[in-house]
Amino acid sequence: MDLKRIDRAIQAYLKDAEPSDAARLEFFRGLFALQQERCDELEGAAGAVLVESEGFDEAYLSGRPLLQLYPATIEAPAFAETCRRISTHLIGRAGLSDEVSGALGGIDWDGFSRAADLALAGVDPCGFVEAVRCDGAARESFGRALDVAVLVLAFAVRTHVQNTAERLMDAVSTDAKEGNHARPLRCPVCGGAASLSHVGAPEALQGAGRLQFCSACGTAWHFERIRCGSCGSQDQGDLHYHHLDGDAAHRLQTCDACGSYQRVAFQDDLQVAMCLDVEDVVMAKLDRVALDPRFHRD
Ligand SMILES: [Zn+2]
Numbered sequence: 001m002d003l004k005r006i007d008r009a010i011q012a013y014l015k016d017a018e019p020s021d022a023a024r025l026e027f028f029r030g031l032f033a034l035q036q037e038r039c040d041e042l043e044g045a046a047g048a049v050l051v052e053s054e055g056f057d058e059a060y061l062s063g064r065p066l067l068q069l070y071p072a073t074i075e076a077p078a079f080a081e082t083c084r085r086i087s088t089h090l091i092g093r094a095g096l097s098d099e100v101s102g103a104l105g106g107i108d109w110d111g112f113s114r115a116a117d118l119a120l121a122g123v124d125p126c127g128f129v130e131a132v133r134c135d136g137a138a139r140e141s142f143g144r145a146l147d148v149a150v151l152v153l154a155f156a157v158r159t160h161v162q163n164t165a166e167r168l169m170d171a172v173s174t175d176a177k178e179g180n181h182a183r184p185l186r187c188p189v190c191g192g193a194a195s196l197s198h199v200g201a202p203e204a205l206q207g208a209g210r211l212q213f214c215s216a217c218g219t220a221w222h223f224e225r226i227r228c229g230s231c232g233s234q235d236q237g238d239l240h241y242h243h244l245d246g247d248a249a250h251r252l253q254t255c256d257a258c259g260s261y262q263r264v265a266f267q268d269d270l271q272v273a274m275c276l277d278v279e280d281v282v283m284a285k286l287d288r289v290a291l292d293p294r295f296h297r298d
């Protein structure tokens with residue numbers, strides 16, 4: 001994470017933010033700083049490991065998540081420490097009720113991490129988080145804090161996977177990532193669905209480019225300009241953009257073929273320096289209006 005870029009983007013959004021949005025932006029600014037500090041500590045403890053690039057291009061082009069070839073190593077005591085720090089940040093800054101804060105503060109992260117399938121977390125971050133959410137024992141021990149505890153886990157896994165994810169993307173050739181091949185539909189590192197799309201990145205494909213962003217592991221990858229991020233349809237007739245009045249920078253791309261939608265940030269309409277992590281936070285509110293029929297069709 002580039003904290004300077006995050007700060008610039010958050011400062012710009014804070015200028016016209018309503019109080020509840022401002023609190024949310026401040027919460028995430030603190031969270032991103034904490035995650036990056038922890039990433040740096042973990043990197044320092046493990047030392048930079050060079051990744052062999054054997055087989056990575058084939059995996060990338062065939063849609064096989066790179067973490068399956070080269071899993072991130074997650075140690076239980078270190079993971080528990082990350083969960084504790086993130087959970088303290090949530091308790092202090094997320095505006096939780098006393099009941100939920102109390103339940104979250106009472107979680108034994110050491111005990112949880114010793115029993116957890118951290119090998120799965122290192123290969124499939126989203127799969128790990130979903131498995132915990134559905135696990136009877138975890139549900140019982142998290143109690144009223146289940147939803148926020150699951151968030152803590154998602155933020156913690158990202159922190160432990162991000163350094164490996166960056167290295168794996170570096171190990172894939174530029175030709176595989178940017179050449180004339182079909183792009184991976186899901187995150188090439190962890191296999192998660194893209195949480196955000198960015199159109200018009202100057203570094204991508206002669207200005208007509210598009211990047212997909214995976215918030216589970218922090219990976220951004222090149223993507224076709226006209227394509228559904230869920231089912232991969234490239235039929236222009238199926239794809240529509242919608243946005244709220246006065247905000248053409250943040251749009252929803254809907255797909256008639258699969259009925260899903262994706263959040264897309266348009267660089268050219270954006271008044272703020274593009275930062276994918278911050279856009280992911282800002283655009284979360286579009287999820288609440290995604291089903292609202294009052295959208296404007298372009
Ligand atoms: Zn990912």
Ligand SMILES: [Zn+2]
Nearest residue numbers: 228231255258
């Ligand atoms: Zn689709």
